Amino acid sequence: MEIGGIVSAIIIGLVIGALGRLVVPGKQNIPIWLTLAIGIVAALLGTIIAGIFGVAETPGVDWIELILQVAVAAVGVSLTAGFYARRTS
Helix, strand or coil: CCHHHHHHHHHHHHHHHHHHHHHCCCCCCCCHHHHHHHHHHHHHHHHHHHHHHCCCCCCCCCHHHHHHHHHHHHHHHHHHHHHHHHHHC
């Protein structure tokens, strides 16, 4: 992977993290940097899952891959918010 691919993956991951946080209802008491880190990981995992199901390469916008990435980010934000709330209590 080239440097441009890594930078674009990080930027997409940041957007995915923000979308994942917006999808989760209620207030999440986790820092924004943690949301962004979850987004980067979710973008990578969502791409892997899309590749496993064979929907990673489609003509045009990869909507299924994007939905998978946001769903993984939402699950990650939910789990992290739950663990973070218990830790601070």
